[in-house]
Amino acid sequence: MMRGIPGSYSEDAALKAYPNCETISCSDFEEAFKAVELWLAHKVVIPIENTSGGSIHRNYDLLLRHRLHIVGEVQLATNLYLLALPGVRKEYLKRVLSHSQALDLSETFLNKLGVSRENVDDTAGAAMIVASNGLHDTGAIASIRAAEIYGLNVLAERIQ
Numbered sequence: 001m002m003r004g005i006p007g008s009y010s011e012d013a014a015l016k017a018y019p020n021c022e023t024i025s026c027s028d029f030e031e032a033f034k035a036v037e038l039w040l041a042h043k044v045v046i047p048i049e050n051t052s053g054g055s056i057h058r059n060y061d062l063l064l065r066h067r068l069h070i071v072g073e074v075q076l077a078t079n080l081y082l083l084a085l086p087g088v089r090k091e092y093l094k095r096v097l098s099h100s101q102a103l104d105l106s107e108t109f110l111n112k113l114g115v116s117r118e119n120v121d122d123t124a125g126a127a128m129i130v131a132s133n134g135l136h137d138t139g140a141i142a143s144i145r146a147a148e149i150y151g152l153n154v155l156a157e158r159i160q
Helices: 009-017 029-037 057-066 100-105 107-113 123-133 144-150
Strands: 081-084 095-098 116-119 138-142 153-157
Touching (some): 009 123, 029 057, 081 123, 081 144, 095 100, 095 123, 100 107, 100 116, 100 138, 123 138, 123 144, 138 144
Parallel strands (some): 095 116, 095 138
C-alpha cells in the first residue's frame, strides 16, 4: 500500500522495503491510512521526512489520528530526471510538470532551461500526463522508473 501511482517515489520505497509486495495506489495519504484501518491493506508506506523539504507534518498528524504504528524505516535517494516523449529534445520544451517540491528542487536547472512550471499531485502523475496526452512541448520531472513505465526518454538526470 502506498500513496501515489505506479512509478512514484512512494512506490519505490514500498518495493525497497517489501520487494515482493503488491502495491495499491491511493489518491492521498488519508486514503492510504484508511485502507490499513479497514484491512484493505496490511501496511502503508508514506514519507514522513525529506532531507530537502523537512518533516511532512501532515503525515505525523495522520499517524496520531489513525493510531497506526511505525514498524520500519526506508531511506530512499530520490534523484530527479527530466523526462519527455521519445524524439523530443529539451530545447523544444515550453513547460514542465511535476510535484511542487520536485519543481522547487530543480529550480536552478529549470531557470536555465527557460520553461514554465506546472504543479501536479505527484511526480509519476506528471510523467503519466505527458505520456497519455502525447504532449510534445511538455516535460515531466519524475523518477527513472516513471520513465520506464510511461515510455518516456530521459533528457537530463539528477537535476535537483
